[in-house]
Each structure stands twice: as C-alpha cells, then as structure tokens.
Amino acid sequence: MQFGANQKLKFNAQIGSYSLVTDREYFDSQITATDSEAELLINFFGKENLHVGNVASNKEKAGKAFRLYPDGQEINLNLVFPKPNKTELRLYLSQRAGFKPEAHSVWFMFVRDNALWIGGMTEAQWRDENVIVVYDETENVFQDSLDELDVIKINKLQAKDVFSRDRNLALQRIEIEKYKCEYNPSHNLFNSRHTNLPYLEAHHLIPMALQKIIPKKLDTIENIFSLCPYCHRAIHHADKDLTKDIIKRLVDKRPDVLDIMDITATDVLSFYSVEDIY
Numbered sequence: 001m002q003f004g005a006n007q008k009l010k011f012n013a014q015i016g017s018y019s020l021v022t023d024r025e026y027f028d029s030q031i032t033a034t035d036s037e038a039e040l041l042i043n044f045f046g047k048e049n050l051h052v053g054n055v056a057s058n059k060e061k062a063g064k065a066f067r068l069y070p071d072g073q074e075i076n077l078n079l080v081f082p083k084p085n086k087t088e089l090r091l092y093l094s095q096r097a098g099f100k101p102e103a104h105s106v107w108f109m110f111v112r113d114n115a116l117w118i119g120g121m122t123e124a125q126w127r128d129e130n131v132i133v134v135y136d137e138t139e140n141v142f143q144d145s146l147d148e149l150d151v152i153k154i155n156k157l158q159a160k161d162v163f164s165r166d167r168n169l170a171l172q173r174i175e176i177e178k179y180k181c182e183y184n185p186s187h188n189l190f191n192s193r194h195t196n197l198p199y200l201e202a203h204h205l206i207p208m209a210l211q212k213i214i215p216k217k218l219d220t221i222e223n224i225f226s227l228c229p230y231c232h233r234a235i236h237h238a239d240k241d242l243t244k245d246i247i248k249r250l251v252d253k254r255p256d257v258l259d260i261m262d263i264t265a266t267d268v269l270s271f272y273s274v275e276d277i278y
C-alpha cells in the first residue's frame, strides 16, 4: 500500500509503501514486491541497475544499500529480478544483514533525502504511530468555544487555536444539521445551559493537523461534521470497527469532501489508523 499524507508527514517522506509480512515471506526470507513496492524500488534504483538472475550470479549488483529505520544505519539487502522477463522483483530478508521483520508485522520503505529507508514494527505500533487524529487541548478549547458566549470564546481561541478553526463555520454546520448527530440523527442529546440548544460538537473529518501538507483548505463547511459527544469521542478513541463505521457513514453522507480534497476513502481511514493493511 502506498503512503498516505499522514505517513508522509510522520516519516518526512516523499513517497513510501507498507504492507504486512506474511508467514510465507517470513519463512522463505523473501518478499515479492507488490506493484507499488516494485514501482518505488525501480524508480529509486533504476531498472538497469537491478540484477536479473539469482543473487549468486552477481552478488555485487544484487546487493543494494538501504537505511534502517529508525537509526539510519546503512544495511545491504539483496534485490533481484529472478526471471529474465522482469515481472517479479524480489527482496531478500536477512537477520545477518540487519532486516528480518516478524511474520504479521508491518514492513515499510520510504524515500527521504535521496535515501531509501526500510523498517518493520508490529501492527499495533504502526497504527499507534500513524494516527494523526488526536483529541488535544486545542480541540478541547475549540469545542468549548462552540458552547460559550461570543465574548468569552474570542479571547480563548486567539490564545490557543493554533490551526485557526473558524468557530462560525462549525456553528453553521450544526445549524444546517438541525442540531442532530450526523452519524445517527436519533442519538440522544442534552441541552446546553449556555445556549439552551441541543449540545453538539464539530469534528473535522480530514484532520486539521494535515493542513501542513494538504494544499486544499481543511477548515470548510463540507469537512466539518456535527457529532454528538458520544460519537465525537468515539471517532477519536473507539476501536477499529466502530471508528471505521462512523467514518464510512460520514464519507457516504458527504462524498464531495473527498473530491474537493482529492483524497480517497482509504486515505481517510488511514488518517485514523483504522485502514486494512495488506
């Protein structure tokens, strides 16, 4: 699978790919590159520089330099087209050379500063490291501001809101949704003591933290979703299945968001680190 915007941001990478190590790959100590992996490897090394045939027939040409994530030490792994028709590109894993990820772990490659990095980690660690949606202090202040009187909120937002979310857009979205949860309009709501209206929160489906690398504006009415406090906490903290379900329903409700931002539904799942990895 190709790196999405969140992985590029995390690894400071121009391009990258990741997938699970299968039992077979682990057992055989070799990985046949998938389409996106092969593309990355061929683009990086140049097709003419890749050896055709078995490793033993040209050890020098078969050996390729990688940087091992996270420390960056240089390691040498064999990479060849075993067959003359060059349809299959094979990477050899080796404990001795320094790279032999466990079966069912995530292995990944990415290009940073003209070097090809390679690494492996458990799936749980990968998901943990690549989640871009955090419920942080900034978001807290923002949510509170939606439920406060205008005078109070302006000072607080100016002091805290680093991603400058527009409070009025969020309030507009909640109004358009007629004060209902967009995941499930029948969700129970309490009334706010400040506004005397049903209490709702505003969530940016494409996380504001990606504004650094996504060229389109993320603080837009299309990207803001009105969620009840339960669903809002869930989209940030719930297990994979529920998080996925909420995201899918929101995307289905306003698919325009993806077109406008030029990203796929899988990208969105990956921002929340709940995508299927294969």
Ligand SMILES: [Zn+2]
Binding pocket: 139, 202, 203, 204, 232, 236
């Ligand atoms: Zn949120």
Ligand SMILES: [Zn+2]
Binding pocket: 181, 182, 183, 184, 187, 227, 228, 229, 230, 231, 232
């Ligand atoms: Zn809800």
